[in-house]
Amino acid sequence: MGQTLCICSRGSITIDNKRYYFIQKLDEGGFSYVDLVEGVQDGRFYALKRILCHDREGHREAQTEVEMHRLFSHPNILGLAGHTFIERGGKSEAWILLPYVQVCAMEVKGTREAMTVQDWAAQRCTISYRAPELFNVESHCVIDDRTDIWSLGCVLYSMMFLEGPYDMVFQKGDSVALAVQNPVTIPQPCSYSEGLQNLLSSIMVSNPQERPDVNWILDQIQDMTCSSPNTQTNMERMVLKGGEERRGVEEGRGGEERRKGGEGGEERRRGGEGGEERS
Structure with a gap:
């Protein structure tokens, strides 16, 4: 693979002309591994995500993930510290270097179409954050942005109580698909406001x-x-501030579109006046 990680000794890797020492394995999933590495030059710890790319489609998906980290800049979103692709025998690994913040990052379809959505959800959506309708997709089921709202609720729950609403269900080996059919229980006593609990x-x-x-x-x-x-x-301040920032972005976009629309109307009006002068 060219630059491989040696987990038996203090192996090193190079990304963007910088060396990093392997420290320990952090976690693994179906198509990726996460290792703890230390920068030789700065002495800082990083999380190295290694994604197995079995084909061109997998390579494109890994490249998209890299671009997503580049695209956003926010204190609550992991920034990209570096990346590289390692080629071997027609296959490749994507190495994505992220800041190590000691917080677990959660990841985040008639009948044939329903099965396609269900298969996609099984591959892409963390099971304890997966919306109920994605466990058994009916042919008449409507999948829209409200499916993502469920995952948003799981993230909010995790921020409030430091674990997901169904993390323990999954860890015990019980059925998450059954658990999500019941209303979520908010642990009591709860120090958060009634408004946030109701939300x-x-x-x-x-x-x-x-x-x-x-x-x-x-x-x-x-x-x-x-x-x-x-x-x-x-x-609560952090959650509410994020909502205000999102609202500001949406309103800013709407204002910009209205401004451009007004400018377009002004240009059309001027064009009409020019036509009258020529006639």
């Missing part, structure tokens, strides 16, 4: 048709921000 309960609804859309969630965050700014916990 979480509204999101974690098994029936996707009864789940709110993202605009409703942003409205609720806006209301909570205005109603009780002095009684919010640090986590």
Whole structure:
């Protein structure tokens, strides 16, 4: 493979002309491994994600993941420290170097089409964050952004209680597919505001048709921000601030589109006046 990790000794690798020492294995999934490495030059720890690319499609998907890390810059999103592709016998590995923050990163389809969606969900969606409708996709089932809202609720739950709502179910080997059919239980006593608890309960609804859309969630965050700014916990402030930033981005885009639309109307008006002058 050219530059391989030797887990039997203090092996080293090179990414972007920088050397890193292998420290230990952190975790592995169906198509990837995560190792802890240390930078030789800066002495900092990094998480090295190695993705097995069995074909060209796998290579393209890994490249897309690299681009996603490059595209976003936010304190709550892992930035890209470096990457490389290692070729071997027609196959390759994508090595993605990420900051080591000691936080577990969670990852994040008539009948034939339903099975395609179900298969895709099994490969791409972490089981304890997977929406109920993705475990057994019916042919008449509607899959839209409310499916992602469920996963958002799982992330919010994890931020509030430091573990996912179904992590223990999965760790015990019980059926997550059955567990997600029941309403989520918020641990009590709970130090978070009633508004945030109600928001979480509204999101974690098994029936996707009864789940709110993202605009409703942003409205609720806006209301909570205005109603009780002095009684919010640090986590609530972080969640509400993220909602405000998202709202600002959406409103900024809408204003820019309206401005461009106004400019286009002005140009058409001027063009009409020019036509009248020529006539």
